[in-house]
Amino acid sequence: MKLKIKLSVEKTSYIFLVLIFLAAFSIRFYGMMDVLMQEDGASYLTRAIYTKADPKWIWKMYMSDPYWIITGNTGQVYLMSFFMNFFQTPEFAGKMVSVLFGSLTIVVVFFIAKELHGVKAGLFAAGLIAFSPINVFYSKLMYADVLLGFFISLTVLFFIKAIKYKEVPKKVTEVKQETNL
Helix, strand or coil: CHHHHHHHHHHHHHHHHHHHHHHHHHHHHCCHHHCCCCHHHHHHHHHHHHHHHCCCHHHHHHHHCCHHHHHCCHHHHHHHHHHCCCCCCHHHHHHHHHHHHHHHHHHHHHHHHHHHHCHHHHHHHHHHHHCCHHHHHHHCCCCHHHHHHHHHHHHHHHHHHHHHCCCCCCCHHHHHHHHCC
16 A cells, blocks of 8 residues: 555656646747847857758867867757757757756756655755746756756766665676676
8 A cells, every 4th residue: 555655656746847847848948039149159059050061060170270179069069950950940949959958957956856855855956946047047048058057967866876876887807707708
């Protein structure tokens, strides 16, 4: 009987998480084209347009100017050029990357708080970041900060899981001895 209650609480928490995610995605999506493009966003968008036309273009730029290696944001540029395959307007495609990853950060934050303090804390944390004005605003821009926040949160989640579940994989030498390599 207790197992059924625990599963139903788990299922309802995921339903609430989906509702929070959809509400947050809607808030970020609504009016994203009304926010003016910033200098960084224009730079990323230009790089994405050239990269979509020639995928090797960005690497040619890296070779010609070492400053690009530091400031290139290659991952975001490639994601933006990928999204341009699905959307007509390059600006819309670029902003969708930020909207999507800004919304996915909510899910990651839920799992971080859930691992540390339980389901209720996870829902509370997801709700806080979902409706945070600064997070909503930056999710409507084409800044690398949104992707950075997502991947840092994802790294923290995996770090917490690695510490919490101290299961260490076998060493490479032990695997080699078992398989006689």
